[in-house]
Amino acid sequence: MDKFGYTISKERQIDYDSNNRGVASYIFEKEPSFRLCIECGGCSATCTTASFTDFSLRELNILIKRGENDQVRQNLKKCMLCGKCTLVCPRGVNTRNIVVLAIKAFQKSDNYEI
Amino acid sequence: MSKHVVVIGGGVAGLEVAGQLSRAGIEVSLIEKESKTGGHLNNWHRLFPDRRNSIEVKEYLDGMTHNQRIILLTNTTIERFNRNKGHFSITTNEGRELTADAVIVATGFDLFKSARKEEYGYGIYDNVITSADLEEMFRTGKITLANGSVPDTIGIVHCVGSRDEKVGNFYCSKLCCVTAVKQAVELREYLPESKVFCFYMDMRMGGAFYEELYREAQEKWGVSFIRGKVSEASETIENKLLIKVEDTLAGRPLKMKLDMLVLMAGMEMSEGGEKIAGLGGLNTGENRFFAAADNHFGSNKSNIEGVFFAGTCTAPMNITETISHARAAVVEVIDYLKDGK
Numbered sequence: 001m002d003k004f005g006y007t008i009s010k011e012r013q014i015d016y017d018s019n020n021r022g023v024a025s026y027i028f029e030k031e032p033s034f035r036l037c038i039e040c041g042g043c044s045a046t047c048t049t050a051s052f053t054d055f056s057l058r059e060l061n062i063l064i065k066r067g068e069n070d071q072v073r074q075n076l077k078k079c080m081l082c083g084k085c086t087l088v089c090p091r092g093v094n095t096r097n098i099v100v101l102a103i104k105a106f107q108k109s110d111n112y113e114i
Numbered sequence: 115m116s117k118h119v120v121v122i123g124g125g126v127a128g129l130e131v132a133g134q135l136s137r138a139g140i141e142v143s144l145i146e147k148e149s150k151t152g153g154h155l156n157n158w159h160r161l162f163p164d165r166r167n168s169i170e171v172k173e174y175l176d177g178m179t180h181n182q183r184i185i186l187l188t189n190t191t192i193e194r195f196n197r198n199k200g201h202f203s204i205t206t207n208e209g210r211e212l213t214a215d216a217v218i219v220a221t222g223f224d225l226f227k228s229a230r231k232e233e234y235g236y237g238i239y240d241n242v243i244t245s246a247d248l249e250e251m252f253r254t255g256k257i258t259l260a261n262g263s264v265p266d267t268i269g270i271v272h273c274v275g276s277r278d279e280k281v282g283n284f285y286c287s288k289l290c291c292v293t294a295v296k297q298a299v300e301l302r303e304y305l306p307e308s309k310v311f312c313f314y315m316d317m318r319m320g321g322a323f324y325e326e327l328y329r330e331a332q333e334k335w336g337v338s339f340i341r342g343k344v345s346e347a348s349e350t351i352e353n354k355l356l357i358k359v360e361d362t363l364a365g366r367p368l369k370m371k372l373d374m375l376v377l378m379a380g381m382e383m384s385e386g387g388e389k390i391a392g393l394g395g396l397n398t399g400e401n402r403f404f405a406a407a408d409n410h411f412g413s414n415k416s417n418i419e420g421v422f423f424a425g426t427c428t429a430p431m432n433i434t435e436t437i438s439h440a441r442a443a444v445v446e447v448i449d450y451l452k453d454g455k
Contacts, residue, residue: 013367013368014366015369035333059364059365
């Protein structure tokens with residue numbers, strides 16, 4: 001059969017209503033400072049991982065809140081948990097703990113606990 | 115001989131000016147187009163950033179003008195406005211002739227007419243309302259959808275009619291961001307089960323205690339802030355509002371269904387102000403507000419000697435700034451009249 005080169009593109013749109021935001025709810029409960037992020041990007045600017053990979057903790061915060069879990073899961077393991085991000089955060093968000101909690105939340109969700 | 119000043123507009127700026135001038139022994143005629151004074155204050159329930167009742171500010175202003183020698187002309191508009199030999203002659207819609215030694219223009223602002231942003235569906239969809247409509251709901255204590263039920267998810271759209279060259283308003287109205295945050299907090303307070311989302315281009319929290327309120331909205335009330343301008347709203351078959359926005363910080367388009375959409379209408383030069391500008395030959399700026407003689411040290415002065423500006427007829431201002439600007443106008447007028455003009 002001739003191949004015409006057509007493919008079906010995956011939708012890029014965030015479907016807020018369909019997404020599962022259980023991970024975000026878990027972090028909000030355990031680390032309320034998660035709510036305070038104003039997306040300044042200070043964490044990403046100081047992040048060693050971000051200097052060498054496309055890891056962005058700022059973006060990760062947003063994606064967790066929107067329930068874009070596949071993307072979050074792929075990126076989480078890049079963090080080395082050094083905690084420099086927490087030092088620079090102007091809103092006092094415990095950013096390092098957010099990563100720790102997100103990892104825990106995914107483990108729990110894999111065990112159908114959240 | 116006592117001097118006579120005509121103040122055009124009986125909102126916050128006009129009342130403050132009238133009260134202060136009258137206390138300084140100057141005769142004042144205050145012209146108000148509506149049946150009562152107070153301007154937009156009459157339509158607002160609580161004020162940012164501390165959510166005090168607007169009635170308190172109205173009471174202060176009424177106190178300023180109480181028992182003073184102020185001739186109040188309500189339901190009055192100006193039809194003629196001339197200057198001869200240092201005096202002004204003003205003719206009202208009822209044919210009354212006023213002579214003044216100086217004039218203070220305090221014609222305020224109009225809220226942007228949100229139906230002009232047709233893509234948001236104000237006046238088309240049942241549950242798209244404006245910030246002013248929401249204040250009315252707060253006043254009655256009933257926040258409901260058109261069918262009488264309580265909304266679960268509410269979106270707030272910032273910059274409706276501001277920073278938008280499509281409607282001819284390239285400027286920032288400055289107060290809508292903090293109004294959005296205030297109303298988001300109040301919505302959460304009235305409807306504890308609700309989820310509230312603010313869609314913003316930039317959060318402009320430049321006033322005293324605004325940032326604190328923003329933080330409180332996030333921390334205490336769990337309001338979600340999504341950076342991106344809503345491009346359009348459409349009504350779904352189940353009578354919800356489907357909105358499209360780019361979540362610019364995720365770099366991805368986002369869609370979401372909401373029960374209610376609140377449009378943060380910006381501030382525009384008032385129609386009354388435009389009329390006065392035409393009648394009196396007063397300069398206006400590119401933003402259509404009155405153009406001050408100097409932006410740094412002459413923000414109360416106009417291009418015509420003896421005509422001064424007070425308040426939001428020159429630019430968007432909050433109440434604190436409006437009252438300060440009005441007091442500054444009073445200083446300018448007293449200084450002007452002292453010179454024997």
